[in-house]
Amino acid sequence: MKVLVAGGAGFIGSHLIDALLEEGHDVVCVDNFFIGTKQNIVHLTGNERFTFYEQDLCDLEAVNRIFEKETIEYVFHLTANSDIQASANNPIIEYQNTYSTTFNIVECMRRNNVKKLFFASTSAVYGEKMGTEVGEATTPLEPISYYGAAKLGSEGLISAYSYMNDMSVLVFRFPNVIGPRLTHGVIFDFVKRLKDDPSHLRILGDGTQSKPYMHVFDLVNGIMRFKDVPKGVTLYNIGVETQTSVTRIAEIVCEKMGLSGIPFEYTGGRGGWKGDVPVFAYDLSKIHTAGWRATYTSDETVAHTVEQVI
Amino acid sequence: MKVLVAGGAGFIGSHLIDALLEEGHDVVCVDNFFIGTKQNIVHLTGNERFTFYEQDLCDLEAVNRIFEKETIEYVFHLTANSDIQASANNPIIEYQNTYSTTFNIVECMRRNNVKKLFFASTSAVYGEKMGTEVGEATTPLEPISYYGAAKLGSEGLISAYSYMNDMSVLVFRFPNVIGPRLTHGVIFDFVKRLKDDPSHLRILGDGTQSKPYMHVFDLVNGIMRFKDVPKGVTLYNIGVETQTSVTRIAEIVCEKMGLSGIPFEYTGGRGGWKGDVPVFAYDLSKIHTAGWRATYTSDETVAHTVEQVI
Numbered sequence: 001m002k003v004l005v006a007g008g009a010g011f012i013g014s015h016l017i018d019a020l021l022e023e024g025h026d027v028v029c030v031d032n033f034f035i036g037t038k039q040n041i042v043h044l045t046g047n048e049r050f051t052f053y054e055q056d057l058c059d060l061e062a063v064n065r066i067f068e069k070e071t072i073e074y075v076f077h078l079t080a081n082s083d084i085q086a087s088a089n090n091p092i093i094e095y096q097n098t099y100s101t102t103f104n105i106v107e108c109m110r111r112n113n114v115k116k117l118f119f120a121s122t123s124a125v126y127g128e129k130m131g132t133e134v135g136e137a138t139t140p141l142e143p144i145s146y147y148g149a150a151k152l153g154s155e156g157l158i159s160a161y162s163y164m165n166d167m168s169v170l171v172f173r174f175p176n177v178i179g180p181r182l183t184h185g186v187i188f189d190f191v192k193r194l195k196d197d198p199s200h201l202r203i204l205g206d207g208t209q210s211k212p213y214m215h216v217f218d219l220v221n222g223i224m225r226f227k228d229v230p231k232g233v234t235l236y237n238i239g240v241e242t243q244t245s246v247t248r249i250a251e252i253v254c255e256k257m258g259l260s261g262i263p264f265e266y267t268g269g270r271g272g273w274k275g276d277v278p279v280f281a282y283d284l285s286k287i288h289t290a291g292w293r294a295t296y297t298s299d300e301t302v303a304h305t306v307e308q309v310i
Numbered sequence: 311m312k313v314l315v316a317g318g319a320g321f322i323g324s325h326l327i328d329a330l331l332e333e334g335h336d337v338v339c340v341d342n343f344f345i346g347t348k349q350n351i352v353h354l355t356g357n358e359r360f361t362f363y364e365q366d367l368c369d370l371e372a373v374n375r376i377f378e379k380e381t382i383e384y385v386f387h388l389t390a391n392s393d394i395q396a397s398a399n400n401p402i403i404e405y406q407n408t409y410s411t412t413f414n415i416v417e418c419m420r421r422n423n424v425k426k427l428f429f430a431s432t433s434a435v436y437g438e439k440m441g442t443e444v445g446e447a448t449t450p451l452e453p454i455s456y457y458g459a460a461k462l463g464s465e466g467l468i469s470a471y472s473y474m475n476d477m478s479v480l481v482f483r484f485p486n487v488i489g490p491r492l493t494h495g496v497i498f499d500f501v502k503r504l505k506d507d508p509s510h511l512r513i514l515g516d517g518t519q520s521k522p523y524m525h526v527f528d529l530v531n532g533i534m535r536f537k538d539v540p541k542g543v544t545l546y547n548i549g550v551e552t553q554t555s556v557t558r559i560a561e562i563v564c565e566k567m568g569l570s571g572i573p574f575e576y577t578g579g580r581g582g583w584k585g586d587v588p589v590f591a592y593d594l595s596k597i598h599t600a601g602w603r604a605t606y607t608s609d610e611t612v613a614h615t616v617e618q619v620i
Contacts, residue, residue: 091471095413095417137449137450139447140446141469142473143466144470145470146467149467152462153409153464156458157463159452159453164455275474
């Protein structure tokens with residue numbers, strides 16, 4: 001089938017495109033290189049089943065022209081501002097790049113009678129649950145970041161558009177996802193700091209902030225596995241059972257860089273920055289019961305990513 | 311204190327302004343007369359504690375200029391597209407008038423250091439729960455209308471803005487609210503049809519669609535009673551325990567118009583129109599426990615409203 005990958009030049013989107021092409025689909029990629037990069041899709045140049053549009057998804061009518069031109073059967077929507085820390089001081093980034101892009105995509109689907117959608121949601125819709133395991137039915141949903149807010153709003157849009165237009169939608173709430181082609185985040189920060197000055201490593205918070213880090217290969221495998229869903233919205237938490245603390249990430253970075261005895265200097269406090277959820281755990285029983293598990297542990301995922309970054 | 315009422319020329323907003331002035335506050339009203347009317351606020355002309363701005367809340371920078379000029383302590387946000395049926399074929403109405411207005415309001419509050427907010431949310435965030443009683447913690451939230459989607463998105467925004475900026479927010483999820491100054495809806499439709507042609511009354515659905523109709527006087531009383539809340543988001547379902555079916559509304563309209571023996575012609579089916587939630591009931595124990603109850607029953611509310619309309 002012909003599919004559209006919105007945000008396809010991004011970290012996760014570009015891996016998903018590789019898997020979709022591998023499975024024999026024709027791929028239309030739309031990206032504005034705001035966070036995505038040409039480097040991520042350069043290997044697809046010349047592939048006749050790959051079409052690229054450099055286009056900001058914030059422009060409804062421009063996006064609609066792509067939908068009118070291409071006959072899309074399935075949309076994979078991975079467009080978002082993925083740098084939560086950056087939007088903390090400028091929330092309009094999330095309004096435009098995370099919420100409005102979703103509105104434009106589902107509105108173009110409505111206008112052009114496209115019925116199948118995958119949506120990349122996030123653990124950030126839950127907010128701060130003090131380390132208790134959150135399942136798909138956990139309530140209330142109280143995002144503490146503008147990113148989580150825009151993603152929750154997007155889920156609401158998808159619920160209504162799906163009902164009103166008989167769409168079939170798969171929604172995954174992602175944890176932290178890392179791996180090859182990652183462009184920012186704590187691993188990058190640590191590697192950069194140690195390259196600049198290997199005498200010590202400054203760590204935001206007290207280092208105990210702990211999250212599940214999922215490998216992008218596992219995530220893409222899950223999307224490909226579950227992408228055919230019945231009418232309505234099918235929602236899963238997806239992730240790994242294990243977690244990695246910030247201090248453990250620092251240890252893995254030092255180890256992979258061949259550095260030992262580096263003093264860690266903690267800034268203190270619970271979270272790294274306001275809007276961050278310092279401790280987080282998923283209840284994954286729904287997706288496990290459906291027969292899927294991640295193959296990389298959280299620590300293995302961090303180690304593999306560090307190897308790519310250094 | 312000086313308060314800003316967004317959507318203050320609307321049906322509910324204008325009643326709230328009356329109560330706020332009565333309690334001694336200075337009121338800045340912002341409305342674009344898209345749904346609100348001059349008639350609703352004409353009685354406030356010349357009141358020196360009342361200031362009016364004719365302004366579309368969709369324009370962030372224009373709204374921000376009002377916040378910069380007036381020193382606002384509390385914002386009552388009642389701006390929305392309130393005609394759900396109208397947006398069913400044109401969802402962009404909700405994106406602009408229900409979601410973007412919320413973004414602009416909380417963003418202006420952030421920029422101008424305003425910490426207190428009341429937000430008018432809705433039962434539509436719950437979606438279709440097949441008549442089971444929905445409480446504040448009911449999950450999942452699966453709106454089936456674009457209106458409900460935009461309100462759920464607004465709740466998400468408010469959650470994040472409240473956390474990030476130490477705001478104190480009261481959120482009420484409204485049921486159907488009616489009473490004096492109402493401008494559209496089933497009561498209007500029935501009165502109009504019977505005035506046009508009293509030989510019969512066409513009723514969408516099978517007439518059993520049943521909802522709690524709350525009196526705007528009770529709603530405003532509840533807002534005034536609970537408006538001082540601690541930091542964070544305080545959320546209540548607000549409503550009446552009783553319900554009124556569409557057939558009962560038709561009977562009350564006929565009775566009040568002095569018409570008897572009118573044949574009711576049902577179009578059939580469960581709902582009146584797609585996106586409507588045909589059967590709906592609230593669990594009100596949280597607000598009852600807090601010591602508040604509606605004074606009008608649903609049928610009394612309908613009867614009082616019909617008297618105003620005919």
